[in-house]
Amino acid sequence: MIVVMKSDATAEQTDHMVSQITSLGLTPQVIKGTHQTVIAALGEERSGLTEVLESGPGVEKVLPIMAPYKRASSELKSERTVVRALDLVIGGTRVAVIAGPCSVESEEQIVGLARQLKELGATGLRGGAFKPRTSPYSFQGHKEDGLKMLATARQETGLAIVTEVMAPEHVPLVAKYADVLQIGARNMQNYQLLQAVGDSGKPTMLKRGMSATIEEFLLAAEYILDRGNPHVMLCERGIRTYEEHTRFTLPLATVPYLQEKSHLPVVVDPSHGTGKARLVTPMCKAAIAAGADALIVEVHDDPEHAVSDGSQTITPTSFGQMMAMCRRVAEAVDRTM
Template sequence: MIVVMKPDASGTQIETMAQQITSLGLTPQVIRGEHQTVVAALGQERPGLAEALETGEGVEKVLPIMAPYKRASAEVKKDRTVVKALGLEVGGAKVAVIAGPCSVESEEQIVAIARILKGLGATALRGGAFKPRTSPYSFQGHKEKGLQMLAAARAATGLAIVTEVMAPEHVPMVAEYADVLQIGARNMQNYQLLQAVGDSGKPALLKRGMSATIEEFLLAAEYILDRGNPDVILCERGIRTFEDHTRFTLPLATVAYLNEKSHLPVVVDPSHGTGKSSLVASMSKASVAAGADGLIIEVHEDPKRAASDGAQTITPAAFGQLMAQCRRIAEAVDRTM
């Protein structure tokens, strides 16, 4: 339920309503807008609940939350959420660009590419220290040493670090080094991991599962939000379909739909979404035009020699061209990069 308070409702009336919601066995969430305050009553709804709340002092009306994802729903929070971490801001007027290699290979490599990417306009650095791979024989990442390498790149450039965490027991260690904790597609419904990331207090970048529906995606985000962590970034990274001309199918209608149904910022991963470096620029431009709040792109000095995912990785030169093109698209839709 959403309790919409009158524009002139006092702070005491709002607090009293929150206490009443708690007494009914629900969790109150006070959301203060520019002109009006609402109090969300989160939990299992039951008959007679609306009637019990609408008689409170200062209440204008009580509305049901139709979506099963209560905290992530635009019904609860009309203002868009903006997630910030160091110089990274996702959800504002500026389109964020998170870029870097798929895997952290060495400190020299990650510091060098970070400096190049910052000069070309990237607002955060991505890089895998822990790498979930389909084959157990593939490179699995440098783990904590990789995190230390990422921290060195941040010290050298000031770029926020976005890196993947794979297990609940890894969250404290990754959170010590990273600015944004990424939850990969294979872990989207790893509920213990979602809760651990929610408890970490660090912003989360949640990738859509490769076979997940939008409702499942938003309910996964709900697990993080439900732990009191409001800083969740949704990432469309492509889904599995019958098509085989690309690694995955990148459905950009997802961006517009999520912007309609949720207040959470949305970024797009055209690298994983296509699996082909030649398509990354086109899908990046399309993502910005569709209303994406950011891009996450794999960049390596020599993609053919990359430790992982070289086929979908672009060069710094190609990244520079992509940024120039995307800036023109962003300007056309009243945004900046």
């Protein structure tokens, strides 16, 4: 439930209500808005709690949180969350763009590409050091050496690093090098990993599972938020359907729906969502028109010879053209890039 404090409630009254909520066996979370403070009272709801809390000093009203995802819900927090990592800002009026190769292949490759991408307007650098692959015989990534290469690229360009973490025991290592921890679609419901990433406190990009419902997606985010990490962004990367003309189906209606149901920023991944390089730019434009807070795009100097996902990867030249077109779309919907 949510305890809404009066606009003139004092700090002492707020502290009193936090203590009261704790004494009732609930977990308090204070959210200070522009005009009012609200306190989430999270835990098992019991009869009579509403009446007890409503009688507290400085309380305006007590409301139930109807959604099963309490901390991720817009019922709890109406103001949009903004996630920051170095100069990468996801949320607000500017559309962020994270770009880079599917896999880090060499230091020369990732540093050179990072320089090009920054020049073209990217605000974050993606690249896989640990790669979950369907086949055990496919390239699995350079692991810590790949992380070191990404760190070198950040040192050279200032771009925030976004890279995937695959297991709870990997979180300290990846967090040592990365600015944003990515949880891939295959791990969306790896609850131990979600909790470990939540404990790290690092900004986190959570990708939707390829067969996950929106409620399951938001409940996965709840695991991270529940560990005290508020720096979570949701990434729509396409779902598995009966269609075969694309690798996955990229449902852009997810963007406004998530923004209605949750305060967390929404990222769109048109590379995995379509699996076809020629569709990446049109879906980037459509995602911005739908209200996406950020894009994450796969870019490689030579997609034909990329060690993974070359068919869905665009070149730096195409990326520059895409950015120019997306800027026009962003301006039309009162955003910037």
